Amino acid sequence: MRAYLTYLSKRLVQFAVVVFVGINITYLVTHMTPIDPVEQSISAATSFGSTSPEAIEMMRQSLRQLYGLEGSPWEQYVSFWKRILVGDFGPSLSAFPTPVSQLILRALPWTVGLLLVSTLLTWFLGNLLGGLAGYYRNSRVLRAFGVISMALKPIPYYVVALVLLIIFGFLWPVLPISGGATMASDRSNTFAFALDVAVHSILPVLSLMAVGIGGWFMGMRSLVSNVVTEDYVIYAELAGVKRNKILGSYVMRNALGPQVTGLALQLGAIFNGAIITEYVFGYPGVGSLLISAVHAGDYSLVLGITTISIVAVSATVLLIDLLYPLIDPRVEAR
Amino acid sequence: MITELRSIPLSPEMRAPQTAPLLEVDRLKAYYKTQMFGVDREVRAVDDISLKVNRNEIYGLAGESSSGKSSLIKTIAGAIRPPLRVVEGSVRFNFKDGERDIYKLSPQELSAIRWSHLSYIMQGSMSVLNPVRRIKHAFVDFALPHVNAKGADFTSLVERHLKRVHLDPAVLQAYPHELSGGMRQRVTIALATVCGPEFIIADEPTTALDVIVQKGVLLMLREIQQELRSSVLFVTHDMAVHANLTDRLGIMYAGRLVEEGRTRDLFKRPLHPYTAHLISSLPRIGDEAPKKGLEGSPPSLANPPPGCRFHPRCPLAIDICRLEAPPMMEILPGHRAACHVAQADPTRVETVG
């Protein structure tokens, strides 16, 4: 228990550091520029349509506060943090006067759903197949899978998504290539709507999986080929414990720890991938929102999404860390 | 140091085998055959060994490290995996319910005798327990298939066994890393004996432990053996442990058995120069000067010297030793040795050490 508490406090401190440093980076990025961001944002935001002078003045006011351009540098820094801590990013400029937090909340379920499904599937399948490949070294099917997934691994999300788009959008158009659901879909029929959402998520999920699965596969395969030489595996084999049992409870179970840690470390990169994938497939999540906010010159929305991404990703990492002792009870070993 | 562990000293007559020996190893050869970068290598770790272990007996196996002790007992336990292969010979057990030739059994038959008839305590017992699962799972995985008990019956059977060997059943809920080295070793021994096997193989079970803990673990093993009336094949390079624990003793040198007999006889009157050296180098109260070590180093098993493998280091070596390997021969009653000089004149060996 003591060990777990020490571990817990270390993880909490690390979480605080990540959020602190991450938010400071966004502060630095927004304040170390020679450009007047307020005027730039306003000209970008108003260039698309006619906005009343009063509305522009309101925007200017809110932006100066949000950028923290009022008062001494220290006051600026403090007021920036105050807004961040309460999650108040002001009104969106492009969808004025809807609050930024509301826009993000609307997009968040799509992104979370996409990430959850694709990450769990990728991680589970990659580890399962990689574990089997490490244990049954002579299987040809698994070897071939290894070669294919290895070739996909270094290719960035955008390129894989684009290739899938070309294949299923133009060469063999059988799947929806854009959107999260059919526009005119009837949301009262829950089952039909769920099916519609699922079908629309196939390509985004597939592209995220294609890039991600190779890393887990190869990692697990090499972990397993090391674990099988451990004394406790040899001893269990010797005692005549069943092969399935050994593979599951001895080999895979021990290789799982590093892979869970790996998942925590990869989360940021996976999130990056989801942003791109959403954009390519016009998926109505946070990634698409971010990119359209940039195009619309909506500073408060861009800042809001950046901040929330940092907090959300590091909170998920913290969650994984806190659950880690369930996988490996030797917490002090970390 | 280790005190006398024999609580009931048995006379040799009482122990003389009325029945056939439990284990018979006959002309066993097992080699590591590897191929690295296209070069064939053959390590003759077990080279032509014959021995017998009786019922209700602790048979010790000694020899410096790399002499092939682990390879021999792995082969006896049918626990070999490539590159180690049996080249010749046989390993036969006479279990109560019938005779088994280990290398003629199907994998299923071999699995069936494990743990119920034949248990193995592996070298490096500190790391033989799955680190991420509680101890109780090890008992389920290893023992459950071999007993006629399930669920609560099985748990109470395990708990009874733990109490019998003076372990708190609470260890079942622990993870291996929560136990001390000595506790882990006790748990491993309890795990290996829970099904009441007729034959227990233990490979250096006390090597990593300090002396006090060692003594406790040895006592535990002795008690279990007496209670189950099973046979133990006990391996350690520590001659002091052998002196206090084992009934009979075999000495290995460079992949061969070079001497075998009752432990007392061996200590009182070693017949092989190597055994004589091992015994004389034991520290004794009243020693003035430190013992001088044996010159040279053990031979490579990939390319052993011809003739007697001990000859480059042997103070008694004569011409024939370099040419002809001495056979294992009974020189005194129940006391065998493989040495040309001892076979001609056993008293010559007394000058060694």
Added chain:
Amino acid sequence: MSAFKIFRDLFSHNGEFAIGLVLLLVVLAVAACSFFSPYPPMDVYVVPPDVPPSWEHPLGTTSRGQDVFWQLTFAIRNTLLFGIVVAILSRIISLFVGLISGYKGGWVDRVLMSINDTFVVIPLFPILVLFYFIMRDQMSWALLAVITALLGWAYDARLIRSIAMSLRTREFTRQAVFSGMSTGKIVLQEHLPFVLPIVFSTTMNNINWSIGIEVTLSVLGFTDINTPTIGGMIYWANQHAALVSGIWWWVTFPVALVIMLFIGLFLLAISMNEYIDPRSRLSRLGGQA
């Protein structure tokens, strides 16, 4: 063993290394062609637009009146250069942080690794987008390289740290400490030679990573879109809806070339790792036996 001999052994005994090298050489050859281009890279409408691949224009022409092949030579050159610049800059940071952290230990190590882990965990892409958002037209190729390097050093710093840590406990380090060598000197003279092979393999991976960032950002139009890069080409193709209007060669060839580059660098990195880490080499031997 001389560097040349290592190279030759790797080439003849390691299939991954050989394939990786060939792929990389093809990409380099295409990049080298840019020096012989008949058209300046920035000019548009120098050739008839939308011509499919033909003898005259082997990879076709774009809707902007550029020859795809010659455009590609500039694009891959700039993209590759971007990757190399980022890799070199971030390697300097990784080495600095990793060696200091691994060597100093104690609170220095704890603070540095805490910051290090932050950079591993936080999603960098939104930050890069935010950066572009602030800089807009001031965003240049070089600036993006610097900021990418500042964000992309952390993963490898941890790796270098773990190696430095194992070196710290070795005999020669203790001797150097006793003989009064300064920290800087020990790190540079004694440790760098052990760390360099790993640095080399992480360089390949880092080039891959940063090119991925560059391609992605330019495809979205979040970079200096006037410098021809692979991402920039795809950006302009998307702007002209090239795929919808059937100008597939405008998208397919840049994508194919950059995939060759990714796979080539990746294969070089893993074969290097295998060369460095004898454990994985042994397991390969075991696996084949």
